[in-house]
Amino acid sequence: MKSIELCTGAGGLAMGCAKAGFHHLALVELSKHSCHTIRENQRLGIALLDDWHIHNMDVTDFDYSTISEEIDLLAGGPPCQPFSIGGRHGAFLDKRDMFPQFFRAVRALRPKAFLIENVRGLLRRNFQKFFEYIILQLTHPEAQPKPDEFWADHLARLERHHNSGKSDDLEYHVTFRLLNAADYGVPQKRERVFIVGFRSDLKANWSFPEPTHTNQALIWHKWITGEYWERHSISSKERPQMSAKLRSRLQRTGANLLGSMSAPWCTVRDAIADLPPPENTDMASHIPNHIYIPGARSYPGHTGSPLDEPAKTLKAGVHGVPGGENMLALPDGQVRYFTVREAARLQTFPDDYYFPCAWGESMRQIGNAVPVTLAYLIASSIRSHLRKVCHGDTLRGELYKN
Template sequence: MKSVELFTGAGGLALGCALAGFHHLALVERDKHSCHTIRENQRNGVALVNDWRLYQMDVADFDFSTVDEEIDLLAGGPPCQPFSIGGRHGAYLDDRDMFPQFFRAVLSKRPLAFLIENVRGLLRKNFINYFEYITLQLAHPELQPKPSEPWVEHLARLERHHNSGAKEDLAYRVTWRLLNAADYGVPQKRERVFIVGFRSDLKANWSFPEPTHTEEALVWDKWVTGNYWERHGIDSKSRPQIPAKLRARLERNGANLLGSMTSPWCTVRDAIADLPPAENIDIARKIPNHIYIPGARSYPGHTGSPMESPAKTLKAGVHGVPGGENMLALASGEVRYFTVREAARLQTFPDEYYFPGNWGESMRQIGNAVPVNLAYIIASSIGTHLQELALGRKIVGAV
């Protein structure tokens, strides 16, 4: 299966799609540091990225006719700053809004499917009309805005067209969902919006994969069976006490928790337990990207991530990394920064994937990335459905 990826960043989404069987014909990213990370991994012989065709340029300047093959998937995460809760909230008034460039790519390449990731801020009340505009423009890419037409007027035309049931040459069935990465085995509570579209002529009947991991199962694993602590070799004397509220909850709803169990949420400890403590500098430095960074401190609202839960959302920050967002909360009550390798684990990058920049730059790239395993799960579901549709068409044709 063939794909094109826009706004590639350090490659989280691209790695997940590659693991799912998509071959990238082009990856477009303008940030020189992110491109350097990808090229460094190509030089290091990382198999998944060896044949990537990386274009270091603005997507607005990319000529899609240079990709002369038909593609199965168009993927990308348009810059989130216009919609991020931590940003300026400019949305369509922000010149960093790159959704129009994704629309241009859909119209030009006519992919069988597309996959978009963005921040949950896209669903804020202030942006809800623009979010509708995004989904309708993706559904009807041929209905382009007129010269100097305000997007709200274009939205009205899109709404009328969408409700008219008119036939068109190119259209997509669009589905979106707010997903928490922890619900899919990523050791991080990270909520992001995913938008998926299948070309209407395929008559696809696709839905998002159901969650595979739950907080309830983690509660059961810790406080009922004790399997979590045994798995990590933590004896009963060293285990924390079950919180009183949680004990009461288990007494009330224990049977319901058992009945709803899938796999337990993955915790920070699950992700990094086999790494040497970063404070043990002489041993830790033998692990690539596992370098202790001093100076972490806790302050209101920024207290670090506890070891026994999925991490808080890793963030890139606007001007470097915000001090409290990417920290580990130790049992002693102290905090320290995650190393780059630990943060990469929390975003499920493979250990062979190396970040050559300094700590702040590497954490920016990691914080901006899509968790690799979550990207893989969604892309695999899309790819499997495309293959099933192709097989169905062949069978119908043979009959």
């Protein structure tokens, strides 16, 4: 199946979609450093990237008339800074808002489906009306704003059009959900909004994949069976003490935990246990991107990610990389920065994916990325549903001919 990706970044979403079976005809990314990362991995022979055509340019300048083939999936992560809790909260007033360009791409390409990822701040109460506007514009992409029309006035027109029941030539069934990557096997508590649309003529009835991992199961494996500690060869003397708060909770809900059939959340230790300490240069030097970065310190609000929990959300940061989100908090109270390789694992990039830039730029790219595993799960579900509805149309056509 053929796809186009906008605002590609370092390629997390693109890799997940490619693993799911989508063939990228074009990928558009403004950052020269992110494009350098992708091209360097192509040079290194990463098979998944072999046929990627990366365009280092502003998405506003991309000419969709150059794409002659039918597109099954349009994917992308429009810059999230306009909606990020850690950003300037500019939304539609922020020049980095690329949603209008995504609308343009939908109109031009008429993809069978689209997939958008953005920060959870998009669902904040003060953005509620603008988020409604995004959903309605994606539902009716050809109902464009008039010249100099304010978005709120356009929203009112879209609402009237939507409620009129009139069918458009191009229309999408759109659904969205706030997902926590930890619930899908990613060793990171990362909440992001995903928006998925299927072209209405396909009559798709799609829903998001259900979570596969839970915190309850992790608690059970740690504090009831001890399986977690045994798996990592942590002796009973070395294991931390259960908090009084958790002990009280277990007394109330332990029976419910026992009934959980899901897998446990993956922790930082699960992700990096087989990597040598980066301080030991003799052992770590042969591992790409596994370089010790000195200077980490803990302060209020920035205490790092505990080793035996999923990591806090890795972030790129508007004013550089925040130390707290990109630090590891060790059981003995010490903190250190994650290496680029460790951070890449927390985002489920494969170990052979190399980040050629300096630590700060590499962490920016990783912090902006979609976890590859989560991207793969969603894209696989979309692809399976497209095969189902499109194959069904083919069969109905053949039966009609006969």
